[in-house]
Amino acid sequence: MAKLLGGIGSSHVPAIGNAIEQNLQQDPYWKPFFNGYEPIWEWLEEKKPDVAILVYNDHGLNFFLDKMPTFAIGAAAEYQNSDEGWGLKPLEPFPGYPPLSWHLINSLVNDEFDITSCQEMLVDHGFTVPMSLMWPDRIPTEQIKVIPVCINVVQSPFPTANRCLRLGEAIGRAVESYEEDLDVVILGTGGLSHQLDGERAGFTNRAFDTEFLEKLANEPEWLLQYSNHQLAELAGPQGVEMIMWLIMRGALGENVKELSRNYHIPISNTAAGVILLEKTA
């Protein structure tokens, strides 16, 4: 049977992709950020998962505002990034795993989550930056297979934090009911606090992010007390992306162990966070 090993929460700021491309990991601006990934590289090297489910949002590459699915799942044999108008260079394609994609889609819809299935899907920096962060030395023939799970956190209304946590739980059930022996990890990306638009641009909130990280392993319901509007006030309109970390957390079930955590302000305009949670039961 397939098994979920653990989950990782990580920011996905495009500037990180530029820093990787320019090899700035040891630069004083970047070092405190990249150092937070060392325990994750070691854990991934030890566990060697077969599949990564990557929860992210598209920022206007694959989905325009003409059609905006709340929850979309990739079911393609491979995923490519592309010109977003600026920034990152196109990368080698990421191999998918359609049999598990369709199992997830079937299981989730049966579980009453209405999913948009995508047999073609471009992936933007929200997807590629976490991939480059987790697997910096990706070797095309040996690389992990991916399943993109794209969430609307661009055009309000977004799914609620509660809905995200429940979607994660349903993803966890779906993975663990898949018959093939596969080791799976799930990534929840985006956040933490940041604000790109309005006079308050540049806003971050260390106290709020710290409490979020503190509660994520053992009390993820803490975030559910806030509406997305309240989260926009507390974490910035783009900081609401942290609800995607709840999908990761929900998938892991009740018992997890926090193995590492890092928090650093600033990466570009963002308070960057990373956390590694291992499923313990």
Next chain:
Amino acid sequence: MTQSPKDKPIPGTMIFDGDMAMKGYALNKMCFSFNSAINRDAFKADEDTYCDQYGITDAQRAAVKARDVLELLKLGGNIYYLAKLTGMFGLNMQDIGAQQSGVSLDDFKAKLLAAGEQ
């Protein structure tokens, strides 16, 4: 209204909801086209003709000309799409963050670094 009536406005913050998405649809659609290098070149060659093709309003066109991000947001622009527009003029997220908050780029960066030292 797609926002709940009980939601209080957040100072210095605009929520990109259904009302804004309708208002800015043509503008955002034009910005979405800038994912393609050919379209970026066409815009740079003749901004007015390019704006005409997308049915951009006069107010939006003036704000595009002025590279005025706050005004473009008020007119329905979404920040991720506007970033594709401003990127063509060499302005990144930090440049437009400084512009919107009314400070120099150095002051904007210093504010973020200071938040890291709290």
